[in-house]
Amino acid sequence: MAALTKEETEALIQEVLEIYPAQAKKDRAKHLAVNDQSLEKSNKCITSNRKSQPGVMTIRGCAYAGSKGVVWGPIKDMIHISHGPVGCGQYSRAGRRNYYVGTTGINTFGTMNFTSDFTEKDIVFGGDKKLAKIMTEIEQLFPLNKGISIQSECPIGLIGDDIEAVAKKANKEIGKPVVPVRCEGFRGVSQSLGHHIANDAIRDWVLENRDGDESFPTTPYDVAVIGDYNIGGDAWASRTLLEEMGLRVVAQWSGDGTIAEMEKTPKVKLNLIHCYRSMNYIARHMEEKYKIPWIEYNFFGPTKIAESLRKIAALFDETIQAGAEKVIAKYQAEYDAVIAKYKPRLQGKRVMLYVGGLRPRHVIGAYEDLGMEVVGTGYEFGHNDDYDRTIKEMGNATLIYDDVTGYEFEEFVKRVQPDLIGSGIKEKYIFQKMGIPFRQMHSWDYSGPYHGYDGFAIFARDMDMTLNNPCWKQVKVPWKTDDTSKVAVAAGA
Amino acid sequence: MPSVMLKKNAEGKLVFYVPKKDLEEVAETVEFDTPEKWGGEVLLSDGSKYYFEPIDGQPDFPVTLRAKRIDSGE
Ligand code: SF4
Numbered sequence: 001m002a003a004l005t006k007e008e009t010e011a012l013i014q015e016v017l018e019i020y021p022a023q024a025k026k027d028r029a030k031h032l033a034v035n036d037q038s039l040e041k042s043n044k045c046i047t048s049n050r051k052s053q054p055g056v057m058t059i060r061g062c063a064y065a066g067s068k069g070v071v072w073g074p075i076k077d078m079i080h081i082s083h084g085p086v087g088c089g090q091y092s093r094a095g096r097r098n099y100y101v102g103t104t105g106i107n108t109f110g111t112m113n114f115t116s117d118f119t120e121k122d123i124v125f126g127g128d129k130k131l132a133k134i135m136t137e138i139e140q141l142f143p144l145n146k147g148i149s150i151q152s153e154c155p156i157g158l159i160g161d162d163i164e165a166v167a168k169k170a171n172k173e174i175g176k177p178v179v180p181v182r183c184e185g186f187r188g189v190s191q192s193l194g195h196h197i198a199n200d201a202i203r204d205w206v207l208e209n210r211d212g213d214e215s216f217p218t219t220p221y222d223v224a225v226i227g228d229y230n231i232g233g234d235a236w237a238s239r240t241l242l243e244e245m246g247l248r249v250v251a252q253w254s255g256d257g258t259i260a261e262m263e264k265t266p267k268v269k270l271n272l273i274h275c276y277r278s279m280n281y282i283a284r285h286m287e288e289k290y291k292i293p294w295i296e297y298n299f300f301g302p303t304k305i306a307e308s309l310r311k312i313a314a315l316f317d318e319t320i321q322a323g324a325e326k327v328i329a330k331y332q333a334e335y336d337a338v339i340a341k342y343k344p345r346l347q348g349k350r351v352m353l354y355v356g357g358l359r360p361r362h363v364i365g366a367y368e369d370l371g372m373e374v375v376g377t378g379y380e381f382g383h384n385d386d387y388d389r390t391i392k393e394m395g396n397a398t399l400i401y402d403d404v405t406g407y408e409f410e411e412f413v414k415r416v417q418p419d420l421i422g423s424g425i426k427e428k429y430i431f432q433k434m435g436i437p438f439r440q441m442h443s444w445d446y447s448g449p450y451h452g453y454d455g456f457a458i459f460a461r462d463m464d465m466t467l468n469n470p471c472w473k474q475v476k477v478p479w480k481t482d483d484t485s486k487v488a489v490a491a492g493a
Numbered sequence: 494m495p496s497v498m499l500k501k502n503a504e505g506k507l508v509f510y511v512p513k514k515d516l517e518e519v520a521e522t523v524e525f526d527t528p529e530k531w532g533g534e535v536l537l538s539d540g541s542k543y544y545f546e547p548i549d550g551q552p553d554f555p556v557t558l559r560a561k562r563i564d565s566g567e
Binding site: 040041043049281284287288291383384385388 | 500515516517538539
């Protein structure tokens with residue numbers, strides 16, 4: 001199908017909006033836009049980070065999900081208590097596939113669920129005593145934990161428990177960091193505020209722990225990888241490249257990360273930010289307080305990787321710059337082969353994305369390396385600064401949708417007819433039933449890593465395997481049954 | 494009176510960031526920007542204007558300062 005023109009895309013948005021009542025229509029119109037590369041600022045064309053409309057299907061999560069699920073959860077040697085009723089933690093347990101090394105239940109705790117399991121009694125009489133008791137029990141049962149974080153679920157804020165006081169007391173008793181996080185689900189409009197609250201908790205309770213302690217030997221090449229959650233091993237595939245070019249990765253935030261790494265981060269020379277949305281706050285704080293500069297980078301697809309490696313190297317001396325060139329050259333044969341193999345199979349295919357923090361813009365380059373085109377993209381919980389960074393990455397006249405509703409997304413897809421959709425589990429089966437190839441781009445559909453050169457090979461294979469799978473030709477959607485199958489149905493009935 | 498995080502970018506221009514509003518803008522002009530005195534009216538590239546109480550000498554960028562909003566530019 002030919003690409004839509006600017007006018008056609010605008011008309012499509014109007015057509016989709018038609019079904020809403022007047023107020024909802026007015027509101028949703030602000031969240032849908034046609035990309036215009038000439039714009040410098042996204043606030044001219046799109047509104048974001050607003051409360052979702054009641055009555056629509058939204059894919060967003062809550063602040064607790066942003067803090068426990070994204071930022072804190074992957075810190076593997078700490079125990080994160082989902083403080084409140086059992087459901088929030090149990091239903092999100094181990095869903096994000098943040099890989100880590102360690103023995104679960106002994107010295108790492110990533111995939112386990114710790115909860116204070118609130119019942120009516122705790123809501124009525126308060127849960128502080130229970131929380132204190134839990135922490136003592138944790139110390140007895142899991143003595144190798146390196147600290148505890150308390151991730152508040154909704155009721156904690158509602159009943160007004162003083163988790164800070166309990167945390168301070170426990171910290172004295174067990175002599176390890178105990179971090180209270182006020183990430184009750186009702187705060188903010190999406191998981192995004194949870195990221196911010198989690199960043200603030202790291203700032204207030206962790207980052208200063210080693211101020212004035214110079215015992216950690218530093219080098220001029222120390223960096224921290226921030227905002228890589230090691231989904232399917234992403235951070236590992238990134239880290240090797242940085243190390244090969246001569247940098248020393250002191251900390252991984254927070255995929256496969258530890259509390260000790262976080263405490264040492266103020267000693268690094270440069271912070272490398274992958275997911276800007278979830279961790280820019282702490283990078284900005286470290287820049288101000290410790291004068292550590294930070295830059296954003298993108299490790300999806302060889303074009304962006306080479307660009308990023310050079311950008312990072314430019315901030316160091318010639319050995320690192322030479323190192324970056326060496327790394328790019330070393331993997332060239334490998335990624336050229338990947339492109340040679342898959343590009344002919346994927347060339348010209350059109351993709352629509354709808355994901356979270358950084359991927360709606362970061363993966364565009366990887367698709368383009370394979371000759372594919374991203375014709376629509378959007379963020380679940382992006383802010384204006386995310387869209388600012390997206391405008392230039394997307395082609396003119398492509399669709400941009402913020403906090404897209406289930407209905408809008410389906411209608412867009414019906415009209416744009418992309419060859420592939422990259423989104424989450426909640427969208428997956430709808431689109432597969434519509435006969436459109438689909439990849440989960442949150443969890444890499446149980447595959448990965450997708451970062452780095454190693455990841456690119458897997459990314460390319462996965463896209464090919466999904467898109468060119470012969471099964472799609474077999475899918476007949478019920479409303480398109482032809483006469484022969486109708487007869488078959490009748491005969492079978 | 495928003496808190497504004499200020500830093501210099503690679504080109505030496507002042508970058509203006511208001512965390513609460515996700516506002517990230519480059520400053521076009523700064524009224525006083527000499528080694529002796531810094532502050533006054535700051536005009537952003539989106540047309541909005543802010544006022545910083547002038548101080549003696551340059552602040553130690555990056556730094557968070559309180560600003561008064563004079564003009565939204567819209
Ligand atoms: S919104 Fe509240 S109750 Fe729901 S998952 Fe989040 S913290 Fe739990």
